[in-house]
Amino acid sequence: xxxxxxxxxxxxxxxxxxxxxxxxxxxxxxxxxxxxxxxxxxxxxxxxxxxxxxxxxxxxxxxxxxxxxxxxxxxxxxxxxxxxxxxxxxxxxxxxxxxxxxxxxxxxxxxxxxxxxxxxxxxxxxxxxxxxxxxxxxxxxxxxxxxxxxxxxxxxxxxxxxxxxxxxxxxxxxxxxxxxxxxxxxxxxxxxxxxxxxxxxxxxxxxxxxxxxxxxxxxxxxxxxxxxxxxxxxxxxxxxxxxxxxxxxxxxxxxxxxxxxxxxxxxxxxxxxxxxxxxxxxxxxxxxxxxxxxxxxxxxxxxxxxxxxxxxxxxxxxxxxxxxxxxxxxxxxxxxxxxxxxxxxxxxxxxxxxxxxxxxxxxxxxxxxxxxxxxxxxxxxxxxxxxxxxxxxxxxxxxxxxxxxxxxxxxxxxxxxxxxxxxxxxxxxxxxxxxxxxxxxxxxxxxxxxxxxxxxxxxxxxxxxxxxxxxxxxxxxxxxxxxxxxxxxxxxxxxxx
Amino acid sequence: xxxxxxxxxxxxxxxxxxxxxxxxxxxxxxxxxxxxxxxxxxxxxxxxxxxxxxxxxxxxxxxxxxxxxxxxxxxxxxxxxxxxxxxxxxxxxxxxxxxxxxxxxxxxxxxxxxxxxxxxxxxxxxxxxxxxxxxxxxxxxxxxxxxxxxxxxxxxxxxxxxxxxxxxxxxxxxxxxxxxxxxxxxxxxxxxxxxxxxxxxxxxxxxxxxxxxxxxxxxxxxxxxxxxxxxxxxxxxxxxxxxxxxxxxxxxxxx
Numbered sequence: 001x002x003x004x005x006x007x008x009x010x011x012x013x014x015x016x017x018x019x020x021x022x023x024x025x026x027x028x029x030x031x032x033x034x035x036x037x038x039x040x041x042x043x044x045x046x047x048x049x050x051x052x053x054x055x056x057x058x059x060x061x062x063x064x065x066x067x068x069x070x071x072x073x074x075x076x077x078x079x080x081x082x083x084x085x086x087x088x089x090x091x092x093x094x095x096x097x098x099x100x101x102x103x104x105x106x107x108x109x110x111x112x113x114x115x116x117x118x119x120x121x122x123x124x125x126x127x128x129x130x131x132x133x134x135x136x137x138x139x140x141x142x143x144x145x146x147x148x149x150x151x152x153x154x155x156x157x158x159x160x161x162x163x164x165x166x167x168x169x170x171x172x173x174x175x176x177x178x179x180x181x182x183x184x185x186x187x188x189x190x191x192x193x194x195x196x197x198x199x200x201x202x203x204x205x206x207x208x209x210x211x212x213x214x215x216x217x218x219x220x221x222x223x224x225x226x227x228x229x230x231x232x233x234x235x236x237x238x239x240x241x242x243x244x245x246x247x248x249x250x251x252x253x254x255x256x257x258x259x260x261x262x263x264x265x266x267x268x269x270x271x272x273x274x275x276x277x278x279x280x281x282x283x284x285x286x287x288x289x290x291x292x293x294x295x296x297x298x299x300x301x302x303x304x305x306x307x308x309x310x311x312x313x314x315x316x317x318x319x320x321x322x323x324x325x326x327x328x329x330x331x332x333x334x335x336x337x338x339x340x341x342x343x344x345x346x347x348x349x350x351x352x353x354x355x356x357x358x359x360x361x362x363x364x365x366x367x368x369x370x371x372x373x374x375x376x377x378x379x380x381x382x383x384x385x386x387x388x389x390x391x392x393x394x395x396x397x398x399x400x401x402x403x404x405x406x407x408x409x410x411x412x413x414x415x416x417x418x419x420x421x422x423x424x425x426x427x428x429x430x431x432x433x434x435x436x437x438x439x440x441x442x443x444x445x446x447x448x449x450x451x452x453x454x455x456x457x458x459x460x461x462x463x464x465x466x467x468x469x470x471x472x473x474x475x476x477x478x479x480x481x482x483x484x485x486x487x488x489x490x491x492x493x494x495x496x497x
Numbered sequence: 498x499x500x501x502x503x504x505x506x507x508x509x510x511x512x513x514x515x516x517x518x519x520x521x522x523x524x525x526x527x528x529x530x531x532x533x534x535x536x537x538x539x540x541x542x543x544x545x546x547x548x549x550x551x552x553x554x555x556x557x558x559x560x561x562x563x564x565x566x567x568x569x570x571x572x573x574x575x576x577x578x579x580x581x582x583x584x585x586x587x588x589x590x591x592x593x594x595x596x597x598x599x600x601x602x603x604x605x606x607x608x609x610x611x612x613x614x615x616x617x618x619x620x621x622x623x624x625x626x627x628x629x630x631x632x633x634x635x636x637x638x639x640x641x642x643x644x645x646x647x648x649x650x651x652x653x654x655x656x657x658x659x660x661x662x663x664x665x666x667x668x669x670x671x672x673x674x675x676x677x678x679x680x681x682x683x684x685x686x687x688x689x690x691x692x693x694x695x696x697x698x699x700x701x702x703x704x705x706x707x708x709x710x711x712x713x714x715x716x717x718x719x720x721x722x723x724x725x726x727x728x729x730x731x732x733x734x735x736x737x738x739x740x741x742x743x744x745x746x747x748x749x750x751x752x
Contacts (some may be wrong), residue, residue: 013532020531171537231537238535243543277567284563287556295549300541332556337563376530421588468529 015099016376022101023092024377026108026154030088031370032460033116035453037080038363042446044073049442052435063127071138072126074354078136078216079119079147082358085366086224087112087154090177092373093231094158097174098165104157111153118146134195134209136216144192148185155181172247176227179255183219187212203271207263214262214279217357218286223254225324225365226293229317232365232372233300236314237307242299246292254289257282265350267341280335290328297321310472312388313372319396320364327356330407346417348431348438349410356403359445364399367391367452374456375471380464382471387455389473394448401441409434596751600687600739603696603748607684610677614669623689628664630657633689637724642697642732644724645682646705649673654718665718676748678702696739699748701732708732 048069050057058064095102102108122139125131131138139147162178191212195205234241241247263271264279301308301318308314330353334344344350371388375381382388409431416427458464465471597605612621618629625631632638636658637645649670656662670678679702686693708728709715719728741750 009532010528012536013528013534016531016534017528172540234537235535238538240538240541242541243545244540245542246545246549247540249545274567274570277563281560281563281567284556284560288553291552291556292545292549295546299543332559335563336559337566379527379530381530468533470530470533 016096017379019095019099019101020092020373020377022103022105023095026102026105026112027088027092027373027377028460029109029112030084030091031374032453032456033112034081034084034088035449035456037076037084037119039446039449039453041073041076041081042442042449044069044076046439046442046446048073049435049439053432053439062129068127068129068131071131071133071135072123074136075126075138076119076123077358079122079139080116082221082362083151084112084115085363085370086180086221087115089228089366089369089373090155090181090224091158092377093173093227093369094161094177097171097231098161100161100164102157102161108154108157111150115147115150115154118143118150122147132196134205136213137191137195137209141192141196144188144196148188148192151185151188171231172241172244172251173227173231175251176223176230179251180220180223180227183215183223187215187219191215203266203269206269207266207271207275210265210279211262213354214283215259217354218254218258218261221358221362222258222290222324225320225362226250228365228369229293229297229321232313232317232368233297236311236372237301237304239300239303242296246296250289250292250296253285253292257285257289261286264335264337264341265345267337267345276341277337280337280341283335284332286331287328290324290331294321294325294328310474312382312392312471312473313368315368315392315473316364316371317368319392320361320366320368323356323360323364323399326403327353327361330356334407340411343411343414343418344407345414347410347413348406348434349414352403352406352408352410355399355406360399360403364395367395370456374459375464378459378462378464380459380462381467381469383455383458383463383465385471385473387451388471391448391452391455392473394444394451398441398444398448402438402445405434405437405441409437595745596742597745598739599696599737599741599743599748599750600683600694602743602745603680603683604687605745606677606748607680607682608688610673610681611684615681618666623685630659630661630663631689632685633691635659635691638685639691639693641729642682642686642701643705643708643728643730645685646678646697646702646732647709647719647724647728649678649682650705650709651712651716652718653720655720657721668716668718675699675703675706678705680748694739696737697732698734698737700734704732704734 047058047064048066051066051069091102091108118139122143125140125143126138130140132141137144158177159181162174191208194200194208199205230241230247260278260282262279262283264276264283267276267280269276298318298321301314308318334340334349334353344353371382412434413427413431416422416430417424419426619625619632620629623632637648640658648666650668650673651671652668653666654664670681673681676699679697679699682697682702683695685691686695686697712719712727737750743750
């Protein structure tokens with residue numbers, strides 16, 4: 001390597017280190033408070049799931065009735081964890097790819113606190129019984145302007161960074177991020193204006209709500225997670241993305257198809273006949289943007305399976321990408337009008353699909369990104385390989401059970417519901433074993449995320465390992481290019497502070 | 498690696514007391530994670546595999562079939578059949594509006610016809626006014642039904658049951674169907690304080706319409722003399738028990 005290249009590399013590394021440094025407070029705040037909300041959401045999920053098979057469980061407390069805990073469970077999962085993880089990852093990736101230090105860390109951090117305040121008050125509102133009853137929008141109506149304004153205060157700086165980026169190529173991740181940053185306020189403002197400010201016919205309100213849910217998944221969480229996956233995979237493996245034209249096909253098909261999805265939830269409702277069919281067709285077509293991206297990312301990573309196995313970031317990301325593949329196939333098979341759509345419309349299956357999207361796909365990719373980002377901004381390595389492994393295995397077994405059981409159990413429940421000459425109780429009884437399994441697997445996922453939250457908090461407190469070598473998921477008895485724990489020489493560690 | 502560390506601006510007061518090797522070591526340590534990163538290389542340009550396109554094409558086919566099943570989209574006439582009646586699911590109990598007791602069903606239907614046709618003159622409370630006769634307590638309304646029906650069907654000229662002359666009433670009920678006339682008369686005989694408690698059946702109403710056509714001067718208003726002379730009888734027909742269950746819109750008894 002020539003001296004010039006070495007110098008460029010050093011300057012590059014220092015620029016990257018400077019960017020990471022400038023972002024350390026907001027990003028660590030988003031990730032850690034997001035992880036805390038995730039754990040809270042799991043607890044609420046366990047309570048609400050338990051109530052479906054043990055209705056007497058905590059029935060003395062009106063704050064913890066099913067209608068409130070289930071709503072609080074999903075809203076904390078989405079706005080507490082999902083969005084905050086997305087914020088942390090978006091501002092970091094955008095700064096890195098636009099090669100700009102963050103100059104508004106203080107404003108972002110403040111807006112992040114406002115967002116958290118909005119979510120906290122909203123969740124308290126739901127638990128106190130002031131929820132709106134609109135799925136994923138249950139926060140009392142005071143919350144949405146607060147969330148929207150703090151969202152804009154957080155995201156606008158990434159837009160500015162993109163605008164003033166150095167000349168040159170716009171990377172795939174930036175397409176997805178920029179699109180997601182613009183799509184979310186459009187979707188959120190439209191849904192809230194049409195439901196809270198200018199309410200129309202209640203049947204159409206139901207449809208708008210269904211469209212909002214679908215758009216949040218397909219037009220925000222999906223592009224953010226794909227952006228992170230398209231960033232991490234070549235970054236960790238050191239290989240270029242397999243096919244640029246395939247990525248373009250994936251992006252544009254997502255942008256063109258997915259805004260049409262969602263209203264298939266109105267199947268059978270007195271709305272113009274084509275609306276549910278259009279929604280179903282668009283949701284089925286989610287396969288195209290999803291599958292092309294999955295194929296592209298897996299082909300890039302599969303060239304070096306050893307790295308995928310060893311790197312925590314890549315392992316989580318690949319599981320997330322695989323989750324996207326499952327989600328894409330489920331989108332095809334859950335939305336066939338005339339056969340499956342009516343079975344899944346009012347059953348557990350919808351919940352299963354949502355959890356598949358938010359946890360098995362989005363959250364796993366976010367975990368991957370967090371395992372990559374945190375050592376860089378804290379300048380410490382992850383403390384324990386074992387904690388990462390606990391997080392990985394408990395999460396993966398938990399989420400596979402929740403998603404499969406809820407989708408399959410919902411299908412069985414739907415079959416029960418179709419037998420209209422039987423009492424409703426028989427449909428509920430069919431779901432009984434599956435709900436039990438869901439409760440147990442949420443317990444696994446809760447445990448896994450408590451480990452994750454603990455680990456992340458230690459990192460936030462600066463208790464990470466000081467080392468030049470990353471924490472890899474290599475068995476202590478296996479071979480390691482860096483020795484056991486990858487930390488023999490402790491090079492560079494000093495007690496300067 | 499080069500030793501001219503650009504980190505010097507972080508330590509402007511660098512002096513002899515600082516161990517340069519150690520300081521450089523710290524720089525290396527702080528950027529360790531970033532330094533070992535790979536740069537993102539140029540995008541690959543592999544062609545899109547055939548089987549990726551085929552898989553996407555299959556899904557496109559499925560989605561197209563779904564859209565094809567959506568029917569003729571915006572064509573309202575093709576989507577909504579005239580006189581559409583919802584089909585009965587197999588094994589379900591026969592559908593249809595729930596049956597109702599005869600008297601309230603006749604009164605409910607009669608009230609609608611009354612509101613549409615009679616309200617304007619006789620008033621919602623049936624008490625008429627200075628220029629229109631009252632139906633409440635009227636001897637003709639609560640008396641013999643054929644007399645009452647002739648007034649409804651043909652209109653009236655001259656004095657009413659009280660002997661007072663209000664001028665001419667037009668043949669407001671001329672176009673009523675038998676079940677409408679039956680409902681209207683039953684309503685009038687059991688409202689505004691009137692309570693005969695009986696029902697003018699559809700059969701009786703049909704007899705009234707026939708009798709009206711059979712008059713010597715059909716199409717002209719009746720007078721008190723004609724009513725007393727020719728129509729002072731109850732309409733013929735089987736009596737209906739007021740508690741018989743009937744279809745609330747057709748007013749026919751149901752089993």
